[in-house]
Amino acid sequence: TQIISQQIEQLRQQLRYHEYQYHVLDQPQIPDAEYDRLLNQLKQLEAEHPQLISPDSPTQRVGAKPLVGFRQITHELPMLSLDNAFSDQDFYAFERRIQERLGRVEELTFCCEPKLDGLAVSILYLNGVLSQAATRGDGTTGEDITSNIRTIRNIPLQLLSDTPPARLEVRGEVFMPHQAFEQLNQDALQHGQKTFANPRNAAAGSLRQLDPKITRQRHLSLNAYSIGISEGVELPATHYARLQWLKSLGIPINNEIRLCQGSAEVLKYYQDIAAKRDQLGYDIDGTVLKVNAIALQEQLGFVAKAPRWAIAYKFPAQEQLTL
Ligand SMILES: Cc1ccc2cc(C(N)=O)cc(O)c2n1
Numbered sequence: 001t002q003i004i005s006q007q008i009e010q011l012r013q014q015l016r017y018h019e020y021q022y023h024v025l026d027q028p029q030i031p032d033a034e035y036d037r038l039l040n041q042l043k044q045l046e047a048e049h050p051q052l053i054s055p056d057s058p059t060q061r062v063g064a065k066p067l068v069g070f071r072q073i074t075h076e077l078p079m080l081s082l083d084n085a086f087s088d089q090d091f092y093a094f095e096r097r098i099q100e101r102l103g104r105v106e107e108l109t110f111c112c113e114p115k116l117d118g119l120a121v122s123i124l125y126l127n128g129v130l131s132q133a134a135t136r137g138d139g140t141t142g143e144d145i146t147s148n149i150r151t152i153r154n155i156p157l158q159l160l161s162d163t164p165p166a167r168l169e170v171r172g173e174v175f176m177p178h179q180a181f182e183q184l185n186q187d188a189l190q191h192g193q194k195t196f197a198n199p200r201n202a203a204a205g206s207l208r209q210l211d212p213k214i215t216r217q218r219h220l221s222l223n224a225y226s227i228g229i230s231e232g233v234e235l236p237a238t239h240y241a242r243l244q245w246l247k248s249l250g251i252p253i254n255n256e257i258r259l260c261q262g263s264a265e266v267l268k269y270y271q272d273i274a275a276k277r278d279q280l281g282y283d284i285d286g287t288v289l290k291v292n293a294i295a296l297q298e299q300l301g302f303v304a305k306a307p308r309w310a311i312a313y314k315f316p317a318q319e320q321l322t323l
Contacts, residue, residue: 020160109259110266121222176200
């Protein structure tokens with residue numbers, strides 16, 4: 001069965017390539033019917049040779065049996081939330097704080113993207129194979145939703161690289177496009193089931209299904225927005241380049257991501273996205289604006305979320321008594 005296993009491996013590579021062309025580049029090379037034919041051919045071969053089935057085969061998307069509950073997963077790196085700006089003034093103040101902290105004057109480059117209104121997830125690839133996925137949860141601990149994440153068609157079960165990193169944690173937003181949301185609520189109405197108030201709730205409800213066969217029917221989508229853990233790879237020096245790198249591995253990123261030089265371009269981007277908000281086909285609730293250079297990100301670090309309801313009122317520094 002050496003020939004058979006070669007046939008199976010060749011079909012798997014073909015299917016992964018076409019999934020990448022369709023879901024990541026939005027440039028399918030073959031009609032859907034041809035893709036389905038290849039997938040059915042692989043299913044047939046695997047059915048005849050079950051010992052050759054592997055979890056990263058494109059046929060292994062629909063998870064196993066329903067879970068009885070979700071395992072907890074602790075994120076090695078906390079998944080952070082973002083501070084908010086509500087006006088141009090807030091953005092100018094944000095940029096000024098950064099410049100002061102960096103002691104710089106020249107313009108900053110920002111990586112700008114729409115802020116998807118879904119829910120944040122963490123997906124771990126071990127040697128290029130999708131091994132574990134979790135919800136953001138409270139930022140430190142989330143729920144294991146691996147079997148549900150595997151059913152999302154634009155998430156690759158295996159990275160498109162011959163030399164994948166030993167460990168790569170992809171962070172991104174899972175969302176339900178408007179078309180899928182309308183379809184889901186229509187079906188729910190016809191079957192006397194509860195409808196969802198908005199795509200975000202629908203995505204959350206679909207990801208927290210115990211039965212992956214239900215999640216699979218919900219037509220969710222992922223857009224990656226950052227890298228968590230990475231081991232065994234030299235990452236690019238800017239956020240934008242890292243997102244392009246993820247895309248080259250077969251991880252879908254949003255196609256409205258742009259680099260902007262200085263605050264004027266950033267605020268123009270914000271207006272551009274606001275203007276096209278209703279044509280995107282999915283819900284967004286703003287934009288996310290990040291300093292592009294990773295070295296500057298590391299220099300700036302994070303501010304632990306101090307409570308807004310408490311303040312320490314300090315005494316003036318005491319003059320050190322010289323004895
Ligand atoms: C660091 C971080 C945290 C949450 C995020 C959330 C989104 C989003 N909802 O699209 C995009 C980002 O670039 C994010 N980046």
